[in-house]
Amino acid sequence: MTDPIIQARQVEKFYAQSRDARIQVIAPTDLAIYPGEIVALLGPSGSGKSTLLRMLSGLSRPSGGAVLWHGQDVASTQPNVSIVFQSFALFPWLTVLENVEAPLKARGMEVMDRHRRSLKILDTVGLDGFEAAYPRELSGGMRQRVGFARALVVEPEVLFMDEPFSALDVLTADNLRGELLELWQKKTIPTKAIFLVTHNIDEAVFLADRIIVLGRNPGHVRTDFRVALAQPRDRKDSAFTALVDYIYKVLTQPDVVPAEMPVIAGGRRIRDQRQMRYEMLPHARPGGIAALLELIIDFGGRTDIYRLADELSFEIDDLFPIVEAAQLLGFAKIEEGDAAITPEGRAYAESEILRQKELFRQAAVDHVLLLRQITRALANKSDHSVPEEFFLDMLDEQFSDDECRRQLETAISWGRYAELFDWDDSRRRFVLAEHEHEEIQDRAPEPAK
Amino acid sequence: MRPRFTLSRQLAVERTWPFFIDLSVAAALLAGFYAILWIAKFWFSAAIPEIEIHLAPSHLPLYAFYSIVRIFVAYALSLAFAIAYGYTAAYNKRLEALLIATLDILQSIPVLSFLPGVMLAMISLFPSRQLGIEMGAILLIFTGEVWNMAFSFYTSLKSIPRELMEACEIGRFSRLQRLFQLELPFAAIGLIWNSIVSVANGWFFLMVCEMFPVGSRNYRLPGLGSYLQTAASEGDFRAVTWGLVAMVLIIVVTDQLLWRPLIAWSDKFKFETVESEERVTSSVLHALRNSRVVATIERRTFRPMSEWFYNSLAERKRKHPPQAPRTESRRGVTAIYIAVGLVALAGILFAASDAVRMLRDIHRSEFFTLLAGAGLTFLRVNAALLFASLWTIPVGVAIGFQPRLSHILQPIAQIAASFPATALFPLILLALARIGVSLGIGSVVLMLLAAQWYILFNVIAGAQAIPSELKEIATLFRFSNVQRWTTVILPGIFPFLITGLITASGGAWNASIVAEYFQLRGHTLMTLGLGAQISAASDHANYAVLLAGTMIMALMVVTINRLVWRPLYHLAETKYRLD
Incomplete structure (x- = not known):
């Protein structure tokens, strides 16, 4: 050569x-x-x-x-x-x-x-x-x-x-x-x-x-x-x-060494440096997850991911976070490049909206450490509010500054949807959902982003 | 194929126009040359500290000319300084925080506090020439023009998209090519708008910088400001009217000949991907672009010069290929930085301790008077802001909601805002004295005059920015007037209102210096207030009080900015953003 x-x-x-x-x-x-x-x-x-x-x-x-x-x-x-x-x-x-x-x-x-x-x-x-x-x-x-x-x-x-x-x-x-x-x-x-x-x-x-x-x-x-x-x-x-x-x-399949194709010069794989404490939240919106699950059901409960991408004319950066989120929450399984729906996922996709939120809440607390921590911290605080710095400091050890922000943004979007907690943007604090309900009832809805 | 109109009248006009344009451009060049000679002759003549001002209108053109030269020399200095300062702050990571903090403080120091120091330094530099006094006045005007421009250039540099910088680097641009092809064009629009504000500020202070005492000596420079003050002192209202007419003329002409062409020209520096529908047009710019003289000069001189320039830069670069990462020399650079920093620190500590020692000369009662004055001035500034908001918000919203009205009124308001309030001070003070209002109240009126325009402009812009859908909703659901104001209009204009108030507050503080202390008809009008105390200390060469007063004012302005305006601005940027 x-x-x-x-x-x-x-x-x-x-x-x-x-x-x-x-x-x-x-x-x-x-x-x-x-x-x-x-x-x-x-x-x-x-x-x-x-x-x-x-x-x-x-x-x-x-x-x-x-x-x-x-x-x-x-x-x-x-x-x-x-x-x-x-x-x-x-x-x-x-x-x-x-x-x-x-x-x-x-x-x-x-x-x-x-x-x-x-x-x-x-x-x-x-x-x-x-x-x-x-x-x-x-x-x-x-x-x-x-x-x-x-x-x-x-x-x-x-x-x-x-x-x-x-x-x-x-x-x-x-x-x-x-x-x-x-x-x-x-x-x-x-x-x-x-x-x-x-x-x-x-x-x-x-x-x-x-x-x-x-x-x-x-x-x-x-x-x-x-x-x-x-x-x-x-x-x-x-x-x-x-x-x-x-x-x-x-x-x-992030954890499997690809084997089928010949690996040439420089194809070395390096293991993660340290044990991750937080799983990285994929930046997907709850609505997108539900839509994806429905599409998988339409394809008979199991389909090639690239067919999904094709169907949605998505590129991988758009599709992957949604697939990963579904997987993280236990709603879908990824096998051999196929996405397959789980019983929980099917139940979630086929429920009406309030029940959906309930299932999402359950899955989020079970599978996502960060959300679990936020809910727990809010429950323990007497004023039911925690500033963002508290969690940024914890995430900080693991992610870059930008990624920390994105992680929190995703956590906020999921937590709000699941009604686990609410977020006060002007004070930059997490607040407990019911607690805030009593406080400000007639507050204008947040503008969609 | 274009039809031939050999005999068409229209074409004759079309053909002769460039000729006239060329003729006028040539005449303008000649006049400029003559003006430079004249100014040089005046500046290098023997120094006359107190020039007699003639009130006959025939002297007015010359006075106006001297004032204009002062304004624009100060402006040129400001531009150069702003670019150098902004550039250093943006690219030198070690100095950035320090330079920006310094700028923040310098911005809050009133111009007149610099007066005695600057004047004495300049006069001792050129003791026997008019140049010394001129330079002193110019530097004072400079301190009123420069800070916002430096800020603007710095923030522009910081917001250049990363990929454009990378494109320069991968294309091996020299620093100078990057400056001319990326940084200056990117910052141009911000610099031009800030230049308009700066020059207006310059006129504001020029009115008081042309006539002032330092210690036992009086200085008076020939100019529009001294003409207006003298005329008002002598009660010659015909002369005052002539002076004001000259001022209005200058502002209109600057707007038409300078700012409008510049704004129209800067349209090409807009960093946007789509074409905008509405554009500022300028017939002057159009004429310049079609002038043959200008085109020839451009082709024969500027283009070859820039070619030669870029070429030599590129050549030099090739002779010295970049060296490998120099960690050792870097360490050397760090050492130099530390050494320079230590020397500077020692110098600063020495000067600061000296200043503090000087502060000990202040009597305790004097100090309490200063504090009381600070409190009063604070109240006056806020009263001025309140009254200004009370009339500008409804009027501004009314103008902003009616496109046709705003189309007519905005240029007029723009000119009104450029008009230096200080030019009207003598008249207003005389009027107030006649109806028996003391300067304590009167100074609020003067501050109001200086500050209101910033709020009005921003409110108009804010009202125009409210989406019509929101207004339609208010009509559809039959909102009451109160509900309309609280849910649609006030939140909609909030970010603009805050921006306006911040600028207005700065303007009012600065105006307090001239509003609370004024010399009219041979005697001094003054009221208790920090501005008056600073002005008086400057006049009587009482440096200890001057220093203490300046420190108190800078401290107050900076504190208010940090505690009130910055959080409000943040709120405006996050919660009340309309996008």
Whole structure:
């Protein structure tokens, strides 16, 4: 095998919390990018996909380990890379041409050369005639074309893409993916490798020569394999769907080492650093859980997860939290990439609303430590109210600050639905439900978010 | 193919227009050159501390010119300072907290407290030239203009989306390219709106900064402020009227020639993804964009210059490729920081202990008077805010609910708000004296005059922001008037009202300095109050009292901000947010 362009040796990322406590975002990981391949990085949210991309591109420095660019430390060289961003990250006050020219200007290229090269790349991505337009005059798809043009105009050796299609509608994204693939295969662009972060399994299988699946808490490589399908790929092809199904299976079974596919370089799995005290609450709304269970019942009580995703036209980041929540509450079971309903789940889905809340309450208290703790703390306090800091401090040892907030938000949403407790947003306190009822009866309902 | 109108009249106009525009642009450039010469001649002439002010209207253009130059030189200094300060605060993690706290305190120190120090320093720097006195006045105006701009630039920098910064980094932008292509454009809109506020503040203080005593010496600079004060003192109402007309003219012209084109131009810096329907238009900007002279200058000078600039930056960067992470030199940097910090700390401690020693000179009774004054001024400020709210809320809501009315009234109100209340002070004081109102009450009227516009504007904006569905619900369910106000209107305008009140409160505190102590017709009008005590101490060069008064005022303003306004603002941001 040829030498890798980028090689990551035991790179890790953590945030120091105090002297001896730290939050591990990415466990020590080995990874390499070779010339001639499109690598897709897949993983659930919170697995550190974007963080890994930023370390590999030299944007952010790893907390430990090293990223090598042609064998040299990336911090001491200037790797010729570009990034296509999810939000496009265009300068709205510059015209399309000025946006594309900006990185060339930074490299001190002569005016005429700069114009010529920018116009050529705009032509390549199909933006001929839009040079003088401002980004806000363009549609989302056209804007991302500008993003591509800006990234490609410096003729990067490695092109990084951070969920480049996820802000676009389905048809536009499909179109753009096809065109990118064409540029790549016809070697219209001198780029040697593409590194794509995505949460769309379909997209990864459609584009990539190699797929890396990340697991979370902390982020680590779960599996890393080559996609042997010939281009152009057909989404209806049975080998294609089998691969999609396989990746779903890997993603839905966080604790099983994937075995069916060959594991190649760097496919090491790292166990969680320490015993988790809190299970991570998936950020799903109770209404979504009920809807999912009903859908499973419609499919006869058991179905492929990717069929569910298809039915709902959800991507994994949208669907997984709901599936995980159903599993956590004991309403559904995940086996071999299939979701199956449990008797409790069936009872829940088929009850009327007040009974549903009762069942949800029971399941939540039984299965979710955080909710149990909040209820207990409220019952023990004489004024039946507890400030959020109390729980933030406990969660703090285990999650990053942002994740702590999200955990509490989810707990609040579940607890309110189950009528376990209420939440006073202005005082940022948990309060006992009945207690508050007496206090403020005619309070306006909370606006929906 | 476009039809040819060789003989069409319309086309003749179209063709000759750019010529006229070019001619006027060229004339403007020439006039600007001449103005610079004139100012230089005046500034470097021998110093005359007390210039005689002529009340004939023919002198007015020159006075107005001197005042305008002061305002805009101070503004240019403020802009440069604000950008440097905001940039340092946003990117230097070690200094950030310190710089922002400093800004918060500096903001609450009244302008006149700086007067004696700044004046004496400047006059001793340029003892024999007019420049010294000029610089003193300009620096005072600067302290009234700068803080909000620095804050605005800092908050803009902090809110730049991460991916845009990353795009700059991955594109290898130099710091300067990042400044011109990302940071300044991103901050432009905030800076422009704050510039309008700053220049209005500048005029407010200019009125009192052109005539003042320091210790035993009197200073008077030729300008609009001194003209108005002299005219009012001599009871020459014709001259007062002329002065006010000149002031209104200046404000209208600044609005049309400067602010409107700038706002229209800044439209392209809006960080939004959709096109907005409503836009500010400016015929001046349109003319400039179509002027051939401006285009040629741009093509021949600015563009090659910026090219050369970027090129040299990029070149230099290539010669010095980034080094490997320098932990050792970093340690060196830390050591330097610590050393500089220690020296600064020692200096501060020394100066602070010196200041405290100076405070010991204050007699106990003087100190109690200061406290009593502080209490009275506090009451006056809040009374002014209360009265201002009482009339602005109903009027503002009425204007905001009627789009046609607000369309007509808003530009007028904007100009009224830019009009410095201090220019009217002499007139109002004379009127109040005639009907026998003491300055103790009168100063509330003056503060009201200075503070009310901030509230009015924000209430209008708030009323416009209330979704029409909410108003329709109120009609549909036949809400009584009281219910309409308590459930729809007041909560709807709450965030805007709070923003307005915060700004107005700052304005009222600052106005107390000039409202409680005023020199008119050769004698000094004053009432018991902290503002009057600070002004008097500044006039009599009583530095101990000046320092104590300033400290008390800064402390009160900062405390009120922390204890009252910040929680209210938080409430407005969370509970009363309409989105």
